[in-house]
Amino acid sequence: MLKRSLSLLVAMLLLLAPLSALARGASAPSDEDEPVMIHTIELFGFTPPVWGAHPDYELTVPEGQGYYLDFSTWWFYVPETGDVGRIWEDGVFNDPSALYYQDLEIRVYEGYDIADDVSVLIDGSAEYVDSHCWSFNAPLYHVYTVEFGVFAPDFVPGDCDGDQSVTATDAVLALRHAMGLTVLEGAAFLAGDMDANGAVSISDAVIILRMAMGLTE
């Protein structure tokens, strides 16, 4: 009786073994081939354009994601003339007739892919996202921010302390900023940046001093 039971058990095991092997064989390849789909792309640290400032390229992606920010560029577009171009790190947002937007190039790591219905969030919201599309020749995903205009605040060039006249005091303020002793911000910074290159330097302070002394306008 026991012998019969044993042989029945062996027969059952032999019957089941090929089935389980078949099941493993059928499922393994598809597990390896299917990419992990990305349904949300998140970017953090976005700074919209500020008049007189350099573009900010400090956007980051959270760690441990299947995608990364490969490259990003700020662009300007002038509707009146149709001019389009890049704003590099040393460029300045200072054209009131231009619109500015950032092109963010997203790539995925091996084993990942981006879902068609992906949502893109910048600093937790879709407020700054305009559109996104695949490029035609590479697994590259472009995200475009909305367009930003910039407007010059009201200031008198050279008047760092805002008293509506240009004096030696303004030159000293610009000089102290250039030396890192104080920080000029907003309209004071723009007033001090006489050559509009996005920095207040010693040469700006010299220009202001010459204005205060009546040597230049």
Ligand SMILES: [Ca+2]
């Ligand atoms: Ca002044």
Ligand SMILES: [Ca+2]
């Ligand atoms: Ca300057």
